[in-house]
Amino acid sequence: MLRALAVDDEKPSLEELLYLLNADPRIGSAEGASDATEALRRINRALESGPDGPDAIDVVFLDIHMAGLDGLDLARLLTGFARPPLVVFVTAHEGFAVQAFDLKAVDYVLKPVRRERLAEAIRRAAQLRDAAPPIPVHEPDPDQIPVELGGVTRFVTVDDITHVEAQGDYARLHTSQGSHLVRIPLSTLEERWRARGFVRIHRRHLVALRHVGELRLDAGTVSVLVGSVELQVSRRHARELRDLLMRRTTG
Numbered sequence: 001m002l003r004a005l006a007v008d009d010e011k012p013s014l015e016e017l018l019y020l021l022n023a024d025p026r027i028g029s030a031e032g033a034s035d036a037t038e039a040l041r042r043i044n045r046a047l048e049s050g051p052d053g054p055d056a057i058d059v060v061f062l063d064i065h066m067a068g069l070d071g072l073d074l075a076r077l078l079t080g081f082a083r084p085p086l087v088v089f090v091t092a093h094e095g096f097a098v099q100a101f102d103l104k105a106v107d108y109v110l111k112p113v114r115r116e117r118l119a120e121a122i123r124r125a126a127q128l129r130d131a132a133p134p135i136p137v138h139e140p141d142p143d144q145i146p147v148e149l150g151g152v153t154r155f156v157t158v159d160d161i162t163h164v165e166a167q168g169d170y171a172r173l174h175t176s177q178g179s180h181l182v183r184i185p186l187s188t189l190e191e192r193w194r195a196r197g198f199v200r201i202h203r204r205h206l207v208a209l210r211h212v213g214e215l216r217l218d219a220g221t222v223s224v225l226v227g228s229v230e231l232q233v234s235r236r237h238a239r240e241l242r243d244l245l246m247r248r249t250t251g
Contacts, residue, residue, distance in 0.1 A: 017061060043153070189206060
């Protein structure tokens with residue numbers, strides 16, 4: 001069963017396309033996006049979920065003429081992903097077929113969409129999805145962490161991270177060059193990076209011991225200086241942090 005995303009900035013066209021997709025037995029789920037920016041956010045979530053995750057998308061049915069980022073722009077962005085969804089263009093304009101197939105589109109369906117023609121596009125997408133070779137599974141690089149920024153994946157070196165701040169189900173990674181938000185809970189990073197010298201100092205913060213410049217004691221409160229940032233240390237973590245810092249300097 002294919003998991004589909006339909007993208008069209010004209011509401012009647014989007015509703016009609018979703019109706020036709022949901023009527024096809026090979027479509028397991030179909031949702032809509034009213035512009036390319038919304039679609040890109042949804043596709044990013046799908047890629048984070050993985051090919052077997054609950055937010056995965058197999059195929060995008062994509063209009064071309066849309067305000068702002070158009071369908072061809074979005075398709076070009078998708079070619080930069082490691083595991084992009086398949087793309088079927090659904091458009092009222094005949095003149096973009098060559099560009100569409102240069103972008104490895106599965107099919108090019110003209111509006112008004114006929115049920116039989118859409119069914120053929122779905123058949124092609126299902127055939128390609130089922131024929132795709134299994135994606136090799138690689139262990140993540142322990143020295144880097146991927147971060148998404150506007151559809152571009154960047155890799156941050158773990159040793160460059162000075163501290164990590166909890167933001168709900170997300171974590172903000174701080175480096176001397178800036179910060180990056182990742183969809184990973186702080187508790188997960190604490191466990192993953194403990195052996196790399198990251199220590200919990202507060203319910204909201206991890207710090208990298210190598211980047212701690214000062215340990216400050218003032219009227220019973222404890223804080224650390226990480227670069228130019230001063231972070232409070234909770235009472236329950238103060239003794240462990242002090243011991244670890246002393247061990248680092250004398251070991």
